[in-house]
Amino acid sequence: MRYSAYSIFKEALSGNRMWKPAWREPQPKPHYDVIIVGGGGHGLATAYYLAKEFGITNVAVLEKGYLGSGNVGRNTTIIRSNYLLEGNNPFYEFSLKLWEGLERDFNYNAMVSQRGMLNLFHSDGQRDAYARKGNGMRIHGVDAELLDREQVRRKAPYLNFDHARFPIMGALYQKRAGTVRHDAVAWGYGRGADTRGVDLIQHCEVTGIRRENGLVVGVETTRGFIGCNKLALAAAGNTTTVGRMADLELPIETHVLQAFVSEGLKPVVDHVITYGAGHFYISQSDKGGLVFGAEIDFYSSYAQRGNLQTVEHTMEEGVSLIPGLSRAKVLRSWGGVMDMSMDGSPIIDRTPIDNLYLNCGWCYGGFKATPASGFCFAHLIAKNETHHVSRFMRLDRFERGYTIDEAGRGPQPNLH
Numbered sequence: 001m002r003y004s005a006y007s008i009f010k011e012a013l014s015g016n017r018m019w020k021p022a023w024r025e026p027q028p029k030p031h032y033d034v035i036i037v038g039g040g041g042h043g044l045a046t047a048y049y050l051a052k053e054f055g056i057t058n059v060a061v062l063e064k065g066y067l068g069s070g071n072v073g074r075n076t077t078i079i080r081s082n083y084l085l086e087g088n089n090p091f092y093e094f095s096l097k098l099w100e101g102l103e104r105d106f107n108y109n110a111m112v113s114q115r116g117m118l119n120l121f122h123s124d125g126q127r128d129a130y131a132r133k134g135n136g137m138r139i140h141g142v143d144a145e146l147l148d149r150e151q152v153r154r155k156a157p158y159l160n161f162d163h164a165r166f167p168i169m170g171a172l173y174q175k176r177a178g179t180v181r182h183d184a185v186a187w188g189y190g191r192g193a194d195t196r197g198v199d200l201i202q203h204c205e206v207t208g209i210r211r212e213n214g215l216v217v218g219v220e221t222t223r224g225f226i227g228c229n230k231l232a233l234a235a236a237g238n239t240t241t242v243g244r245m246a247d248l249e250l251p252i253e254t255h256v257l258q259a260f261v262s263e264g265l266k267p268v269v270d271h272v273i274t275y276g277a278g279h280f281y282i283s284q285s286d287k288g289g290l291v292f293g294a295e296i297d298f299y300s301s302y303a304q305r306g307n308l309q310t311v312e313h314t315m316e317e318g319v320s321l322i323p324g325l326s327r328a329k330v331l332r333s334w335g336g337v338m339d340m341s342m343d344g345s346p347i348i349d350r351t352p353i354d355n356l357y358l359n360c361g362w363c364y365g366g367f368k369a370t371p372a373s374g375f376c377f378a379h380l381i382a383k384n385e386t387h388h389v390s391r392f393m394r395l396d397r398f399e400r401g402y403t404i405d406e407a408g409r410g411p412q413p414n415l416h
Contacts (some may be wrong), residue, residue, distance in 0.1 A: 003107055015391050022187060023194035028201050029313075031227035032060045033383060035219060037206050037242055038234035038269035039063025041182075041367065042359055043070035044189035044200075045374020046234060046381070048106065049064030051196035053375070059198045060228075062221060064205035068186030071236045074304065074336035075367040076259050076273050076293045080117050080177035081142055084133045084374065085235060087404035092365075094389045095372030096176060098105050108188030111286060114391045115274040118152060120159075120321075122166040126276055130172040152284060158279040166277035171328035177272060179291075181285050185370060204243060209356075213411045216246070232357040232381055237302065237337025239360040243359050246353060248380040251342040251398050252361055253413040255296040256335045258306035260314065262328040264288030273321075280317035289331060291319055294379055296338060298414050299382075306335045338363055344416025345404035349386070357381050358395060363416050 001007060011018055027179045031204060032187045034050060036043045037233045039061050040189035050056040054263045063069070079099050081092040121127045127146075139331040143187050149168045153161060160166045194200055201223070205216055208220035209231065218227035224416050269284040282292035311333065318325045341361030346369065363370060376390040386394075392404055398411075408414040 003109075016197065020352065022191045023200050026199045026201065028060065028204065028221075028226050028368065031218070032199070033058040033228070033230040034230045034232060035059075035226060036061045036232045036234055037219070038070070038236065039067045039190075039202065040070040040234065040236060040375045041068075041185055041189065041198065041370040042362075042377065043238070044186055044193060045370050046232060047193040047200075048189045048196070048360070049195055049378035050382060051198055051229050053223065054066055054378060055381055057197035059193075059202050060248055061193070061198060062204045062206055062219070062226070063200070066202050066290065067181055067200060071336040071338070071366055072186045072370070073183050074259065074334050075182055077179040077182050077285075077367065078117070078177070078281065078283065079112075079180055079368045080134065080174055082117065082137060082144065082172065082177065082270070083406060084136045084172045085406055088144060088406055089137060089371055091141050091376075091389045091393070092369060094375075095369050098371030098375065099178075099180065100186070106188045106192035108184065108189050108191060110184040112178070112180050113286070114176050114178040115271050116146070116173060116175045116218060117274070117281070118171040120152070120168050120171045120276040122169055122277045127169060136171050138362045142270060143174055143176055145175070148172050151174055155271060156346045156357070157271075158268060158322055158324055159273075160281065160321055162321065166320070168280045175190045179272060179285075182365065182367060189374070197218055203407040206242060206245070209242075211246070211353070213269040214353065217354060219401065229270055230381055232359065232377065234304055234359045234377065236360070236366065237339050237363065238359045239339045240360075241302075243358075246351070248351060250358075250360065253340045254301050254305060254341050255338045255414060256301045257293065257296045257338045257364065258304045258310055258314065258333055258335050260290065261285070261331050262290040264329050265328065275317060275321045278320070280314065280321060282318065282322070288323070290328060296340070296414060302337055304335045306333075309396050319369050321338045340413035342411045343403035343405045344407055344409070344413075346373070346393050347395050348373065348380060348390045349391045350380070350384070351395065363413075369393035376382045378406055
């Protein structure tokens with residue numbers, strides 16, 4: 001069924017009794033051309049583009065929980081392409097362009113809202129760094145504008161401009177950045193893949209990877225053995241666990257990242273805003289809740305929950321930037337399991353095992369990369385060739401010395 005104004009009107013006449021499930025609940029087949037481990041945004045997007053762009057439909061997506069139960073539904077929904085380095089900027093701009101046509105492409109309302117993003121700066125040195133980043137973005141053809149203090153005040157008068165330690169001096173502004181409904185992204189990609197013949201198999205945990213003569217021949221799961229010609233890992237924070245099943249030791253640490261939402265408020269935060277004096281970011285959802293987060297919890301964990309110290313730290317940063325936040329009530333919080341790489345940038349590459357493919361290391365940037373990640377990973381799986389915008393995201397870059405360190409913080413995962 002194709003969603004449209006006509007279909008809504010037609011189903012309303014029948015009392016909305018004729019709607020069909022968004023995707024099937026198939027039983028696993030004995031063998032697939034491609035198995036994708038991970039039913040989150042990246043895994044579902046990969047399956048969708050494998051079927052749509054490359055005609056590979058004998059594909060299974062294996063998810064140990066329900067579709068979208070991982071990081072794709074546990075983030076702050078921000079999309080942007082304001083990166084400096086050559087290894088990042090073309091990739092995230094490609095992703096942003098895919099976001100801009102995504103809803104029409106997979107016929108699903110993902111609530112893409114390009115409301116603009118303000119990266120605040122608080123010192124002369126930070127202004128110069130943002131000016132350099134903006135110039136780098138524009139060289140790549142990406143929109144960027146450097147705003148002064150008064151221009152920022154007109155857009156966000158509620159900010160604490162006269163902070164004694166961190167006065168707001170201006171911002172780097174990307175008009176095309178914004179937010180997307182995270183759950184709808186998983187549902188849209190899942191539905192799009194399913195309608196093209198992909199099997200989405202929920203509650204099917206991978207417990208082992210079977211190899212013969214140096215190649216992967218399938219996976220052991222809680223629903224039995226499933227064979228495959230190619231195996232693709234898109235397991236986010238569980239990448240290291242799944243990777244060990246194939247004897248892979250990866251440059252990844254797993255950390256928890258918390259996010260929060262306030263009670264519903266009248267419209268006040270019109271943009272996505274980041275605090276240059278800390279790692280705090282905030283936007284407002286269509287339901288009125290202020291959605292915000294800060295840094296990871298700084299210790300390795302696979303639990304989808306965090307500690308109170310990070311909660312306190314996040315609230316302090318938020319109130320420092322927006323004093324009015326002190327009067328809002330926090331409605332709920334959640335935690336995502338981040339696969340933090342050594343340089344803060346992702347890995348999309350083949351592994352030393354010829355038919356085993358890897359998509360991981362997304363750190364804070366996984367959600368915004370969902371379309372490009374899925375497209376590039378599908379391209380790699382289908383053609384055994386790296387897509388040109390992800391050519392820097394090789395697994396061997398760490399031993400070769402070609403890291404993509406956007407923050408310039410060195411080889412320490414928790415600092416990225």
